[in-house]
Amino acid sequence: xxxxxxxxxxxxDERVAQFxxxxxxxxxxxLTDDEFRPLRLQNGLYIQRHAPMFRIAVPYGMLASNQLxxxxxxxxxxxxxxxHFTTRHNMQFNWPAIEDVPAMxxxxxxxxxxxxxxxxxxxxxxTTDQFAGVAADEILDPRPLCEIMRQWSTFHxxxxxxxxxxxxxxxGAKEDRALTWFHDIGLHIVKTDDGLTGFRVIVGGGLGRxxxxxxxxxxxxPWQDILTxxxxxxxxxxxxxxxxxxxxxxxxxxxxxxxxxxxxxxxEAEWTHLKGGPATITQAEYDRVAAFFAPPAYxxxxxxxEAFVQQQAESVPFARWVERNVRPHRVPGYASVTLSLKKxxxxxxxxxxxxxxxxxxxxxxxxxxxxxxxxxxxxVLADVEQRxxxxxxxxAKAAGFATPxxxxxxxMIVCPGGDxxxxxxxxxxxxxxxxxxxxxxxxxxxxxxxxxLNFSGCMNSCGHHHVGNIGILGVDKGNEEWYQITVGGExxxxxxxxxxxxxxxxxxxxxxxxxxxxxxxIAQRQDDERFIDTFRRLGIDxxxxxxxxxxxxxxxx
Amino acid sequence: xxxxxxxxxxxxxxxxxxxxxxGETAETVALPAGPLLVPIAVWQxxxxxxxxxxxxVGVWLAAxxxxxxIAGDLATLPVVGVHFPKFxxxxxxxxxxxxxxxxxxxxxxxxxxxxxxxxxxxxxRCGFDAFALKEGKDIxxxxxxxxxxxxxxxxxxDQPQPLFRRRxx
Ligand code: HEM
Ligand code: SF4
Numbered sequence: 001x002x003x004x005x006x007x008x009x010x011x012x013d014e015r016v017a018q019f020x021x022x023x024x025x026x027x028x029x030x031l032t033d034d035e036f037r038p039l040r041l042q043n044g045l046y047i048q049r050h051a052p053m054f055r056i057a058v059p060y061g062m063l064a065s066n067q068l069x070x071x072x073x074x075x076x077x078x079x080x081x082x083x084h085f086t087t088r089h090n091m092q093f094n095w096p097a098i099e100d101v102p103a104m105x106x107x108x109x110x111x112x113x114x115x116x117x118x119x120x121x122x123x124x125x126x127t128t129d130q131f132a133g134v135a136a137d138e139i140l141d142p143r144p145l146c147e148i149m150r151q152w153s154t155f156h157x158x159x160x161x162x163x164x165x166x167x168x169x170x171x172g173a174k175e176d177r178a179l180t181w182f183h184d185i186g187l188h189i190v191k192t193d194d195g196l197t198g199f200r201v202i203v204g205g206g207l208g209r210x211x212x213x214x215x216x217x218x219x220x221x222p223w224q225d226i227l228t229x230x231x232x233x234x235x236x237x238x239x240x241x242x243x244x245x246x247x248x249x250x251x252x253x254x255x256x257x258x259x260x261x262x263x264x265x266x267x268e269a270e271w272t273h274l275k276g277g278p279a280t281i282t283q284a285e286y287d288r289v290a291a292f293f294a295p296p297a298y299x300x301x302x303x304x305x306e307a308f309v310q311q312q313a314e315s316v317p318f319a320r321w322v323e324r325n326v327r328p329h330r331v332p333g334y335a336s337v338t339l340s341l342k343k344x345x346x347x348x349x350x351x352x353x354x355x356x357x358x359x360x361x362x363x364x365x366x367x368x369x370x371x372x373x374x375x376x377x378x379x380v381l382a383d384v385e386q387r388x389x390x391x392x393x394x395x396a397k398a399a400g401f402a403t404p405x406x407x408x409x410x411x412m413i414v415c416p417g418g419d420x421x422x423x424x425x426x427x428x429x430x431x432x433x434x435x436x437x438x439x440x441x442x443x444x445x446x447x448x449x450x451x452x453l454n455f456s457g458c459m460n461s462c463g464h465h466h467v468g469n470i471g472i473l474g475v476d477k478g479n480e481e482w483y484q485i486t487v488g489g490e491x492x493x494x495x496x497x498x499x500x501x502x503x504x505x506x507x508x509x510x511x512x513x514x515x516x517x518x519x520x521x522i523a524q525r526q527d528d529e530r531f532i533d534t535f536r537r538l539g540i541d542x543x544x545x546x547x548x549x550x551x552x553x554x555x556x557x
Numbered sequence: 558x559x560x561x562x563x564x565x566x567x568x569x570x571x572x573x574x575x576x577x578x579x580g581e582t583a584e585t586v587a588l589p590a591g592p593l594l595v596p597i598a599v600w601q602x603x604x605x606x607x608x609x610x611x612x613x614v615g616v617w618l619a620a621x622x623x624x625x626x627i628a629g630d631l632a633t634l635p636v637v638g639v640h641f642p643k644f645x646x647x648x649x650x651x652x653x654x655x656x657x658x659x660x661x662x663x664x665x666x667x668x669x670x671x672x673x674x675x676x677x678x679x680x681x682r683c684g685f686d687a688f689a690l691k692e693g694k695d696i697x698x699x700x701x702x703x704x705x706x707x708x709x710x711x712x713x714x715d716q717p718q719p720l721f722r723r724r725x726x
Contacts, residue, residue, distance in 0.1 A: 007708050007720060014706050022675060030695065031675075038645055039675055121645070151710040151720070157682035158654055158713070161647025227719075238651050239623065273659055278712045278719055285721040 001062045001370055002147045002292045004112045011154065012109045015116060019043050020102035027099075042122055042160070044090075044115035045101055053420070054093045054101055055118040056108060060128045060146040060170075061089040061372045063379075065360035068371060070111040072356035074104050082352045085341060087375045087413055087464055088167070089127050090118055094420050116154055121162045121249075123153035123234070127169045129177040130374040133293060134382045136330050140189045140197055142172030144290040145223060148281060152227050159234050163241035164249035166234065167206075170199075174493075179375060181205050181214050181495040182467060184251045185233060190220060198222045203233060203263070204255030207461035211497050212252045215260040217267065223286075227279040232271035236263070296368040296383060301333025305386035320446070321393055321404040333386050337367075339379040339401035340411065344436035346400075347429045348414040349377030358399035366392050376413055378406065407450050409518070410436045413464050417457030417474060418481070424457035426474025426481035431455070431507050435472075438511035439518075448518055451531040452490070467491045469532050470517060471498045472510065483510050487517060487543050488535045499540040502548050513547055520546035560696060561667070562677070562688040565703050567696045570689075572636065574617065574669065575599060594638045594667070597626050608633070617669055620648045624656045631662050639685070641670040650683045657684035657714045674699040678706065684714035 004012070019039075026036040040046075044055035056071070071091055075083050078100045079093040086092055096104060108114055117124055126146050133141045149168065153159075159166070171178040172189040180186030186202035199221045205214025221229050237251045255263045312319040327336045339359060342348050351359070359379055363371045366388050367381035374380055379401070384392060396402040405411045412435070415421065417428025432455050439445050454468030458475075465471030471486035482504040489498030505513055518531075520543060525534045535543065561570045572592040577583065583598035592613040600607065600616045607614045616627050617638030627634070637656060639649040649668065656662040667687035668680050674695075677688060681703055690696055712719040 005724075007724060010708060011706055011710070018705050025674075035644070035673060035675075121647075148721070154710055155679075155706060156711055157679040157709070158650045159647070160676075160679050161645050161650070235651050239648055243646060243648075278717055278722060282721065285724075288721075288724075 001064060001143075002289065008151075009109075009112070012112070012114045012116075015114060016102065016105045016109050019105060023098065023102055038120055038161070040098075041120035042117055043101070043105070044118035045098065046119060047422075051095045052098050052101070054096045054104065054115065055086070056091045056093075056113060056115045057118050057125045058089045058091060058373045059150050060126055060132070060143055061130055061374065062143065063371045063373060064111075065363040065369045065371070067111045067113055068356050068360040068363070070107060070113065072353040072360070074107060075353040075356065078104055081354075082350055083356070084347070084416060085349045085351065085373050085377045085379075087377060087462065089125055089373050089375070091373075092416075094416070119165075121164050121166075122160050123156060123162075123166045123168065126150055126153065127167075127178055127375060129171050129173055130372045130380045131177065131327065131336060131382065132172060132372075133295070134329050134331075134334075134336055135173045136328060137174040138172055138330075139174065139191055140172050141290075141293055142170045142189055143293045144286060145189075145226065146170050147289050147292070148285065149226065149230070152230075152279070158231075159238060162234070162238055163243045164246065164251075166237075166251065168230075176491070176493050176495070179464070179467065179491050179495070182207055182211070182491075183214065185230065186214050187226070189223075192220060196220075196222060199226060201229065204252040204260065206250050206252045207464060207466050208250065209247060209459040209461075210250075210252065211461065211466040212256065213495060213497065214252075215255065217260065217264050224281045225275060227281060228274040228277055229267075229271055231279065232267045232274055235270055236266045240266075295331070298331045298334065298383070299385065301385060301387070303332040305333060308386040308389055311390045317404070318390060318393055320442075321402055322389065324404040324406045324408065325402070326389065329383070331383075335384050335386055335389060337381045337384050337389070337392065337396075338374070338406045339381065339396055340403040340405055341378050341401070342405055342411045343400050343403045344410055344440060345433055347416075348412050348432060351379075355399055355401070358395075359401065362392060362395060362399075376411065378411070404442075405445065407452075408445050409439050409448055409451050409453055410445060412436075413452075413454040413468070415456050415463035417455075421457060423460060424474060425476040426457055426483065426507070428455045428457040428463065428472075428474060431472070431483065431510050434507075434511050435514050438515055448522065449528075449530060451518075453514070454489070464491075465489070466497045467495060468498060469535070470514060475504050477504065481507055483507065485513060485517075485547075488532070488540060490532050501540065501544055516547050517543060559689070562690060562696060562700060563665070564686060565700055567700065572613070572615070574638065594636060594669075597622060600627070600630070604630075615665070615667075617667075618652060620646050623652055624660055624662070628660055631656070631660055631664070634664055636665040636667055636687070637662065638667045638669045641668060641672055644671040644673050644676055650679065653680070653684040654714060674702050677702040682709065682713040682715050
């Protein structure tokens, strides 16, 4: 993965000094709360329900074992021994003291990490596919271009005070695993028939209270032009995006107001001045950065390891884990492993400091010392030898990472919700745990098969509920916690928004409702149709009837 | 006389900034003696009068106003002001870059309004070279902000080559 040189290191060190000074000036009263607020946000520091919340960037999801050990140590020393992985390749700590954050940043800088632009109205951490560089369906490894874009966006002088936050996702494979249709800018790496490499540029997607699927702004942009083209997009947004109402300030609202054609015309007009300028990426820079992502020293192995096949035949639990948590790899004899952070009864995405150390250890021993953070809030060991999988599985089990549920109902995306978040309408973790408990029978879970359940504690949609096959959203009704359910959302190439199934439910009813939906699917599915396929065939009304019975039928009539 | 930051130093400044209060019109607003920074409306309504005063006159742009509106007059303006109604309103950064990079403006670009220590570094990168710091803020301390980062990544006005081109060299 990318390693800092003296320039990169100097920038994060200078950031630590800058932020320490800002905290000191705030403490002395030189900086008012209002003046300090955006500064701390741009360092990932929120003030939350119980304490500040501190968000650390894991750029495009890549994490070295020593970095994870640093996070483990920070969790022990400054938090309560755990952290939380978010959907955007960040780690959040829930309990640090503001005064400690400069020291935490200094520790992070030592392992080439930071909290730069993890919040605030600026360009945020750039996210990508957790299987970048190892996926069989990859067109080009997106990570070198993500790193080049990370550098470009870091302290971008023109775009530090945009109308609202700005999120970019890049996908380099045929299957979209980075939710690119729901980002401010979504990029698909594409190759033309003439062998040119570049991006399909999608703009104006987003979740939140006004979920909108992005629109294609340009079918093909040469990769060398991505920085100047993004500058053109963001400049148009910076100048003309709404600033009168925070709820209408995202770029999606501007794109909708102008229409994508007119927005595109303005971007192209701006770009004619920037195109070909010094920010055009050079081949030399691409090569310099790409060298950091060169394949590791893989062993030469048979495509199928005999012992590994044997172990699966002998142990059903191991075979199950392999089926759900292990993915084929490009290189013969290798596999990619997802460490599940969704053990039922724990907060999805949470990881203890001891687990972080354990995962770092696994990475060192089995996967070239590197891990990835997924937007589904799990960890990935991307390069594991098949012949080591059995040993890895046993260790992962001991550390609580081996729940064989990747892609199943209990592998939910869940935001922190009312237990931690000031903006929440309702708690998400206990209700998610109640749903997990309802589906604790592994055979049943397996029979249900691929399904995504996503959960947000309010309409800000941090838990991606809009794009869950089943989405749960916390709503506030007369100061009580209620939950609205959507069905039929999905991520990926055919990403779409779920549809609200009807009036919301009390917390205690949520597991029942999910069960009704799932039972209906099982009764209706044809052959090995996935949940989402059955939904597409039957439509929302059928699911309404399944949940609300005749009341829904009357309404539908 | 007020004190502003210019070329990274505190200097005395005798420009008066004209604003249109409620009920005042560009045509009739009283203009104080000495160097002036006027809103676009006043500039447009009274250009001849302003140019014959014999003292420097600049125009200041509100946050929603771009350099397009004064593009034809830039050569005659020694100062262009860019107003920040709130420091979190970042439109002025684009305005300054456009003035420098698109319109090749080489006069003074002065940040006005909610101009604070922690934004000076970014503003300077975008082409601002004068800063009327918000009242009550410590100018002597603020000038240190220009040194926050020595080698930033991006191409901008102060450094037209991105780090990746300088790194390679
Ligand atoms: C606990 C502190 C958090 C706060 C205060 C917070 C705040 C917000 C707000 C206000 C929005 C809506 C932005 C908009 O629509 O313009 C949002 C969106 C989002 N947040 Fe969070 N969030 C928090 C934690 C998280 C966590 C833990 C995750 C991941 C699990 C996350 C990931 C996201 C994502 C993916 C979106 C929606 C995508 C989009 O912006 O379109 N956030 N957050
Ligand atoms: S969705 Fe709402 S409750 Fe959940 S973390 Fe985001 S802002 Fe908080």
